[in-house]
Amino acid sequence: MPDLTAPGAPVLVIGAGIMGAGIAQVAAQAGHPVMLFDTREGAAAEARAKLGTTLQGLAAKGKLAPEAAEAALARITPVATLDAARDACLVIEAIIENLEVKRGLLRQLEAVVSASCVLATNTSSISVTALANGLAHPGRLVGMHFFNPVPLMKLVEVVSGLHTEPAVAAAIFELSKAWGKVPVHARSTPGFIVNRIARPYYAETLALLLEQAAAPQVLDACLRGAGFRMGPCELMDLIGHDTNFAVTQSVYDANFQDKRYVPSLVQRELVDGGLLGRKNGRGFYRYPEGAPAMPPVAAAEPAPAGRIDIHGDDAIAEAFAAALAGRGISAARVRGSGWAGLAIDSARLVLTDGRRAREWAAATGCADLAVFDRPILQPAPPGTALAYAVADSASTAWRAQAPAWLAALGFAPQAVADTPGLVVARTIAMLVNEAADAVLQGVCSPEGADAAMKLGVNYPAGPFEWLARWSVPGVVALVDALDAHHRGERYRVSPWLRRQG
Ligand code: NAI
Numbered sequence: 150m151p152d153l154t155a156p157g158a159p160v161l162v163i164g165a166g167i168m169g170a171g172i173a174q175v176a177a178q179a180g181h182p183v184m185l186f187d188t189r190e191g192a193a194a195e196a197r198a199k200l201g202t203t204l205q206g207l208a209a210k211g212k213l214a215p216e217a218a219e220a221a222l223a224r225i226t227p228v229a230t231l232d233a234a235r236d237a238c239l240v241i242e243a244i245i246e247n248l249e250v251k252r253g254l255l256r257q258l259e260a261v262v263s264a265s266c267v268l269a270t271n272t273s274s275i276s277v278t279a280l281a282n283g284l285a286h287p288g289r290l291v292g293m294h295f296f297n298p299v300p301l302m303k304l305v306e307v308v309s310g311l312h313t314e315p316a317v318a319a320a321i322f323e324l325s326k327a328w329g330k331v332p333v334h335a336r337s338t339p340g341f342i343v344n345r346i347a348r349p350y351y352a353e354t355l356a357l358l359l360e361q362a363a364a365p366q367v368l369d370a371c372l373r374g375a376g377f378r379m380g381p382c383e384l385m386d387l388i389g390h391d392t393n394f395a396v397t398q399s400v401y402d403a404n405f406q407d408k409r410y411v412p413s414l415v416q417r418e419l420v421d422g423g424l425l426g427r428k429n430g431r432g433f434y435r436y437p438e439g440a441p442a443m444p445p446v447a448a449a450e451p452a453p454a455g456r457i458d459i460h461g462d463d464a465i466a467e468a469f470a471a472a473l474a475g476r477g478i479s480a481a482r483v484r485g486s487g488w489a490g491l492a493i494d495s496a497r498l499v500l501t502d503g504r505r506a507r508e509w510a511a512a513t514g515c516a517d518l519a520v521f522d523r524p525i526l527q528p529a530p531p532g533t534a535l536a537y538a539v540a541d542s543a544s545t546a547w548r549a550q551a552p553a554w555l556a557a558l559g560f561a562p563q564a565v566a567d568t569p570g571l572v573v574a575r576t577i578a579m580l581v582n583e584a585a586d587a588v589l590q591g592v593c594s595p596e597g598a599d600a601a602m603k604l605g606v607n608y609p610a611g612p613f614e615w616l617a618r619w620s621v622p623g624v625v626a627l628v629d630a631l632d633a634h635h636r637g638e639r640y641r642v643s644p645w646l647r648r649q650g
Contacts, residue, residue: 150265150267150316150317150320151238151265153238153239153267153320153321153323153324154323154324154327156179156180156181157180157181157182158181158238158239159181159182159183159184159236159237159238159239160176160181160182160183160184160237160238160239160240160241161183161184161185161186161228161233161234161236161237161239161240161241162176162183162184162185162186162240162241162242162243163186163187163231163240163241163242163243163244163254164186164187164242164243164244164245164271165185165186165187165189165192165193165195165196165197165227166187166192166196166243166244167297167298168243168271168295168297168299169185169187169196169241169243169244169271170185170196170199170200171295171297171298171299171300172241172243172271172295172299173185173196173197173200173225174200174203174204174221174225174299174300175295175299175300175328175329175330176241176328177200177221177222177224177225178213178217178221178300179327179328179329180224181224182224182226183224183225183226184226184227184228184233184236184237185197185225185226185227185228186227186228186229186230186231186233188244193227193228194227196227197222197225197226197227200222200225201222203300204218204219204221204222205218231257231258231261232261234258234261234262234266235261235262235263237262237263237266238263238265238266238267239266239267239268239269239324240258240262240266240267240268240269241269241270241271241293242254242255242268242269242270242271243271246272246273246274246275248275248279248280251270251272251275251280252279252280252282252283255268255270255280255281255284255290256283256284259284259285259286264286266289267289267291267317267320267321268284268289268290268291269290269291269292269293269321270290270291270292270293271292271293271294271295272292272294273294273341273344273396274339274340274344274396274399274400274403276310276337276339276403277290277291277292277308277309277310277313277337278310278311278312278337279310280310281310281311281312281313282312284312287310287312287313288312288313288314288317289314289317290310290312290313290317291307291308291309291310291313291317291318291321292306292307292308292309292310292335292337292341293305293307293308293321293325294306294307294308294335294341295330296343296604296605302604302605303329303330303331303604304330304331304332304333304343304600304601304604304605305321305325305330305331305332305333306332306333306335306341306342306343306601306605307321307322307325307332307333307334307335308335308336308337308341309334309335309336309337310337311337313337318334322334331600331604333593333597333600333601334593334594334597335592335593335597335601336590336591336592336593338587338590338592339399339400339403339404340396340399340400340403341592342587342592342593342597342598342601342602342605343601343602343605343606344396344400345400345583345587345592346580346583346584346587346598346601346602346612347580347602347606348397348400348410348583349576349579349580349582349583350372350377350381350384350576350580351381351384351385351393351397351413351416352397352410352411352413352579353381353572353575353576353579354368354372354380354381354382354572354576355381355413355415355416356413357565357568357572357575358382358413358415359413359414359415360566360568361566362565362566362568362572363536363563363564363565363566363572365380365382365433365434365440366380366382366434366440366441366443367443367534367536367563367565368380368381368382368572369381369382369383369440370443370534370561370563371522371534371535371536371563371565371571371572371573372572372573372576373534374525374526374529374533374534374535374560374561374573375525375526375573375576375577375609376525376526376609376610377608377609378607378609381576382432382433382434382440383433383434383439383440385416385426385432385433386426386427386432386433386434386436387426387427388426389425389426389427389428390416390419390420390424390425390426390432391420391425393416394412394416394417394420397410397412397413397416398412407638408637408638408639409583409638409639409641411639419432419433443534443561449549449550449552449553449556450553450557451478451493451550451553451554451556451557452546452550452553454493454494455494456481456492456493456494457473457478457479457480457481457491457492457493458480458481458482458483458491458492459473459480459481459482459483459490459491460483460484460486460488460489460490460491460492461484461486461488461489461490461500462484462485462489463489464527464618465489465500465523465524465527466482466489468524468527468528468529468558469490469491469558470482471528472557472558472559473557473558476557478557488500488502490521491554493550493554495515495517496515496517496518496547496550496551497509497513497515497517497518497519498518498519498521498537498551498554498555499518499519499520499521500520500521500523501520501521501522501523501569501570501571501574501627502623502626502627502630503569503570503574503578503626503627503628503629503630503631504520504569504630505520505538505540505567505568505569505634506518506519506520506538506539506540506541506543506567507540507541507542507567509540510540510542510543516540516542516543516544517540517542517543517544517546517547517550518539518540518542518543518547519537519538519539519540519543519547519551520537520538520567520571521535521536521537521555521560521562521571522535522536522537522571522572522573522574523571523573523574523577523619524560525573525577525609525610525615526609527618529559529560531559532559532560532561533559533560533561534560534561534563535555535560535561535562535563535573536563536564536565536571536572536573537551537552537555537562537563537564537565537571538564538565538566538567538568538571539551539564539567540567541567552564568634569627569630569631569633569634570627570630570631574627575627575631577612577615577619577624578624578627578628578631579628579631579640580602580612580615581612581613581615581616581619581624581646582624582628582641582642582643582646583612583643584598584602584611584612584613585612585616585643585645585646586643586644586645588645589643589644589645595611595613596613598611598612598613599611599612599613599614621646621649621650622650624646625642625646625647625650628640628641628642628646629642
């Protein structure tokens with residue numbers, strides 16, 4: 150196999166669309182001679198011209214030396230036929246997402262390329278194993294899944310199918326590093342790593358919306374409060390509901406309609422209605438306005454209490470103790486009681502473990518009870534949105550006091566319906582559960598999953614980092630509680646998590 154990382158190694162990029170152009174830019178900036186081919190006449194030359202503007206822009210902003218920008222552009226050559234593949238050490242295809250068209254192209258290429266040439270596909274959803282089927286040398290095909298925009302996104306999923314030779318995957322892994330990317334090995338399975346593990350981020354919010362548990366802007370605020378840059382609703386609006394729905398549908402179908410990945414009626418309705426999101430002016434929100442202002446946060450002061458106990462043993466209880474002390478409210482610490490939160494005289498404010506406020510109230514005999522969502526950021530910045538739900542047995546006074554206490558702890562309380570795991574705990578638990586199943590099935594390593602989610606979709610932490618800060622029994626209990634409530638196949642605890650217990 151040739152040394153793909155040698156700067157002189159010629160690369161042919163096929164498909165001069167949004168991804169192909171980005172890949173050509175990155176390869177050229179890394180020093181490779183890059184040939185660019187597209188079946189649409191003039192497309193490769195247009196893409197090169199656009200890249201010229203991009204590179205000049207980078208030079209103007211001081212992000213690239215003017216000579217480097219010029220040299221990178223000079224390395225990019227539009228080519229008119231696939232004969233150019235003869236000279237390539239590596240061919241990366243980024244054409245239309247269609248199995249038969251991609252297969253046809255790969256077979257055509259095999260007739261032209263040298264024996265040692267590596268073939269890479271940027272497919273985001275097609276099985277690399279299926280693409281290799283029928284090739285004379287299927288071992289040389291590997292997935293090289295870049296993220297959009299290619300020059301900015303660090304992640305590359307290096308996807309191996311059943312045929313892919315380990316040396317080929319290793320060579321692409323090294324090449325990705327040489328291009329300044331962070332490669333992660335993935336086994337070819339539906340959605341690879343990122344598009345699979347990310348499904349619950351959308352699915353759990355869509356499920357909450359279907360049950361009318363909260364408004365989109367409340368769910369978005371809660372998940373932003375957990376450190377996500379965008380809430381699921383605003384993110385789906387940005388991606389486009391047609392695209393997001395298609396990815397969900399493809400992962401669902403590829404998994405033989407496993408209920409865990411079932412698409413949502415809420416999103417189907419948006420797609421059917423042509424409410425595709427930001428790109429056509431309306432999705433969950435209207436654009437350019439975006440999300441409406443949040444409902445005002447309860448500003449009530451907590452009423453003076455006879456006795457306040459802070460339950461819990463972890464960082465959440467520590468933070469609560471500090472917050473109350475900061476407000477001059479004296480409270481005692483109670484460790485080892487098996488729950489976390491505040492006992493305020495006869496009322497309780499309980500950190501969710503998956504049981505609903507109603508179930509907690511019934512189990513403890515405490516009528517004035519509220520559950521609150523898991524604060525993920527430690528310490529939580531002041532005013533972090535946090536979901537809570539009040540038991541239906543609660544008095545009118547406690548309905549006002551529960552949010553007042555959350556506000557006293559530094560949160561912006563968000564009332565939601567009394568559902569298992571509320572918003573953030575439910576979403577994070579399901580993300581962890583999905584990542585655990587991916588590891589169980591050999592799709593990626595825990596470290597690979599963490600890197601992929603942080604770099605591919607900008608998650609504030611990786612699923613296994615969340616797991617380390619929470620606990621295996623905590624996540625298992627939460628998913629089990631969802632399962633007990635909903636019944637069905639959707640909320641199945643990953644055997645990987647059960648084995649850790
Ligand atoms: P695009 O539509 O912007 O570009 C595709 C280009 O391929 C077009 O210029 C088209 O003329 C050309 N093309 C179509 N059939 C061809 C053929 N047989 N031979 C040569 N050129 C051909 O599409 P985009 O978004 O760049 O996607 C390309 C690939 O990258 C797809 O497989 C997609 O799933 C994958 N991908 C896309 C991402 C995205 O965010 N857009 C992210 C990661 C992967």
